[in-house]
Amino acid sequence: MKMSKQVESLFYLAIAVTCLFLVFMVFPENIPQGTGDRQGVSSGFFPTMAVTIIFITSILEAISLTRSKDKNEVRAIWSEGDVKRAAIIFAACITYVFIALETVGFYIATPVFLIGVIWFLGEKSWWKLITAAVVVILIVHFLLAVQLGVTLPQGFFSD
């Protein structure tokens, strides 16, 4: 997948617009106003200064991209097929972290995730898949549950 400089400059412009949104819409609601007796700069000064840096640099980057000699030059973000693989892997990771750990717990979600992802990445040997899953779970269990006394997510088994 490729991104042209024009698209990239639009991305940086979007960041600049987000900065304006933060300063005018988000900050007034989420930064407590001072009582008036405070000396020096207010609580909102520092975040506003940070956003100003992002705003100025993103505008400058967008201008620099649109002014470049070859506007049609493209940046290769992913090689052929990589974008699909990246999306699937991200989806698997998100499902594992946000759904599986909370519902079925670490000890069931992890082998399913590991075997599934390693198989997807091309490993078809079952004994290697199972060995990898068992070894990783044993290492994590030993380090966290045994050594540090952490209870790993149990999901619906916690009751």
Place this chain on the structure above:
Amino acid sequence: MLDAVLEAASLVAQPETIFFVFLGIIVGQILGVIPGLTATMVMALIMPITFAMPIWVGVPMLLGMLKGALFGGSLAAIFIKTPGTPAAMATILDGHPLAQQGKGRKAAKLALLSSTFGDVFGTLCLIFATGFLATIALKLGPPELLLIALSALIVLGTVSGKSPRLGLMSAGAGLLLASIGLDPVTGVSRLNFGITQLLSGIELIPMLIGLLTIPEIIRRMEQNQNNTSKTTVSFSEKPEDNKLHWWEIKKTIRTLFRSSAIGTAMGAIPGLGANIAAFIGYNQAATSSKHSQNFGKGEIEGVAATESANSSEGGANMIPLLALGIPGDTAVAVVASAFLLHGITVGPTVFVEAPVEIYAIFIALFIAGIFNFIVGQGLIPIATKVLQIKQRLLFPSVFIMAVAGTFGMRASLFDVGIMMLFGFIGYVMVKLDIPLIPLLIAFLIGPMVEKNLQRTSILIDANDSFLFLFQRPAFLILLVVFILMSYLVIRFQRKVST
């Protein structure tokens, strides 16, 4: 002071400290060999575990890992032309041609020797320079400290990545993230969006693990399935090709001193990193050597130059952290986080608040240097086997370690979610060539910047003008140093990139 040093020595002499430093070196060397598994990534993964250890065990273990990974990375560079860590990139230039000539063992032995030399050199400079700089730093006021922190951010933003604009944007994002949670002056919580877990700000460890490990894991997993190394490692049958002779060591001594000094200087400036130090060390060695025509074709001086420079940088980059509270790169940012985990805020006052711990860490660093040399001797045959590990087995497993490590900190799935969120942000940044280092460092020193900004603004109010700043000699000296440093750093970076 002597009492503190003796107490520190007794702490380091405990079997627990020795064992974990040794373990750190072994893990660092073995994992450093594997391309893609950087020292910082491994340190970030292991860091939550150090919470259960005393600080004089946890920090030397992390630094041992860094030292080990720097050497391990050079083995991959020499044998398969793929640097195990970014710092070993320059080692390919002469290390790999030597391996192609069947002299891989000689190159690896020289890399180990140079790495140990640079490491000891950097550690000595760390010990002697840090105390001196910290004494000076204690006498500085808020405007000077603000100037130092801003200079570090500007230099970091300018030299990290392809364009200064993107580096500064990343630093701005780090400052913005640092402002979530408590205002360091009033203690009022801001920008928490009603989420109780954000009342005191974003947790450092999930963010660190997310930014440092997840993008690299996803990047490695998305690549083509046949990603294992197919390069075979061969060794010469002739004994002289595998042995490192005394005359060869003698030939490189001047290079070792010069490159170690360069690496140390680079380490003391936040943001430059071991890879830049290695290229500058190599460049200087190539231009001043009698055999400059052999550089790039398998010249042992080239290996000595890059390895001593990157290893001395590894020790010296603790100087700005301990003296000023400013971490110079991501590996040191991880070390700073380990200090924070133990309730120690690093900076000039650390020598007053926790002298025994700091001296213990210094002593343990020397021991780590010696262990690195000993372990390295046995690693070379193992390294060739480790290089064959399939990435499709490795990186999903590393992802599970990252999730478990993050969860283990506070037994919180919210933290794991934060890790994933920053993993995604980091992935997008990596894809768009936006550097991560300024974001991380800015996040770490954000509270220090804000506190000193607030105090400076009060001083300006009290003096009715900012012109009083120019009546402060320390401020003026630092301003001149900052301008000169910025000029030199930008010049160096341009030279390196060409």
